[in-house]
Amino acid sequence: MKLLITGINGFVAFHFLELLSIKNEKLDILGIGRSTQCNLDNQFPKLNFIYKSIDLLNKDAVSLVISEFRPTHLLHLASVSSVGHSWHYPQESFVNNTNIFLNLIDQIRIEGIKCRILSIGSSEEYGIVDEINIPIKESCPLNPVSPYAVARVSQEMISNIYINGYGMDIIMTRSFNHFGPRQKDIFVISSFAKQLVEIANKNSTNHSVTVGNIDIIRDFVDVRDVVKAYYLLLKNGKKGETYNICSGKGFSLKEILIKMCELLNIEVDIKINNALIRPNDNPIIVGDNKKIHDELLWTPEINLEQSISDTLDWWKHNL
């Protein structure tokens, strides 16, 4: 397997490599990141791994790397994936999701390379969903309500054109909110965890945590379970299919916050920052994972409490 992974310096890629490093497989891995420096140097000595720094918006650079490496598998993790950020920089969010994906798959098409592609999408694609459709199946109509979500739906539509029009081997996910150790604090759970660990460390009197809308309900899944799903899909997923990757359970952000406070044994004041409230948002997103469970026997193995605890621990050691 010649595996190309984009977004290699990111949170999900780290966990995916960790999973690969315990498998006994012959793999050539080319990891692509935007920084000149790779975050992962020497962390996975058992993997046959090369790093290249490329801006995936640079079509010529992408073409060159595809023609030279000729991947048999592509795990496309690179993304500007913050929904909040996409409202401030809609254009950046769009091109850094849609155009980078197009640059990759179009070169694979042009070169006629036989390559299985895993296109990562998001539960945000479902947007505002009627309650009758919760938990959300893959057949639920897409109704994106953020710039980020629109980019992901576009990516999925593009995938379908390349599958049905050009016969390419693409599998798509709609990955629900995943979190865990190492996630940046621009994402909500990590932001909570970091703020709360700071409060717990300081023993200060200022016990306030800044949040947006914490009534929204989301389906949280541990990143270490998510990467197992990606591995199974690359191996045994069905070409042209789209899979929910989710826990099937919904929790409000408030519940997560309370759970974290309990684990840290602290009390906090909650401060709402209106700048963190989005122009338009989905009150509830909870998925149905029956399809990937039935086809690939995937099921989330790490429960929410464990994920939260591990995330807090990571911040305790990395503040």
Add this chain to the structure above:
Amino acid sequence: MKLLITGINGFVAFHFLELLSIKNEKLDILGIGRSTQCNLDNQFPKLNFIYKSIDLLNKDAVSLVISEFRPTHLLHLASVSSVGHSWHYPQESFVNNTNIFLNLIDQIRIEGIKCRILSIGSSEEYGIVDEINIPIKESCPLNPVSPYAVARVSQEMISNIYINGYGMDIIMTRSFNHFGPRQKDIFVISSFAKQLVEIANKNSTNHSVTVGNIDIIRDFVDVRDVVKAYYLLLKNGKKGETYNICSGKGFSLKEILIKMCELLNIEVDIKINNALIRPNDNPIIVGDNKKIHDELLWTPEINLEQSISDTLDWWKHNL
């Protein structure tokens, strides 16, 4: 009215300016095209018209022109709009529809300019439609099956984000197959017309015309009716709404071809060129124009025979 028109050197823009030149309105028009030279010099002396050459993919150039001109109305006609071309150059088709639109409207958002935007979409967005949904209403689900169609759906999704998330004044069309004098022969009707006029002129023995799949049924509308709809929508359309612009009648390409031969009084051999047959296509697209008719009293005024005859006449004088 400070009117910005993109794609000013194109076929539709010419007819739109012709319509404007018979209205008695105070207008400042800035026309944007990609060529250094404007096609329209001195053709519309009554219009207060300036030309600028800009590549709309160049974000900085777009930002500058928007901040300087500060349009009150934007008619966005620029597009790489050939479905056939999009199958050969999917990436070019995507960015030259989606990214150029984003560059324009994002700068209008950033500058906070009060501007009504007409976003031109396509009947291709409907894709393969169940027969029960013919004639197609605006509420019909979108199922795009070509790279071009995906770009148009993305553009519409982006519009909806800017309307619902940022409160912008955008109106969207789904314009069905329009044709008429001056259309380039990369589009099917003009291609037929040009080939047939050449045959009629030559009186040669080689009476063969090259076509793709001529069994597909489309809803053809005269470009001069289409621009009247655009004018009405810019004036009186409802913010956030999407309108079909169509005749409501379906004809196969074969019927159009036969009609043209009758008008030219010639007989031809039909040669199928497989390169012109698309990887995936919609057998029938016929629209319902009730919404724009009821709201804006628009109705197509030029019948198919007249449109065909005028198109043939144009080629007779412009081969």
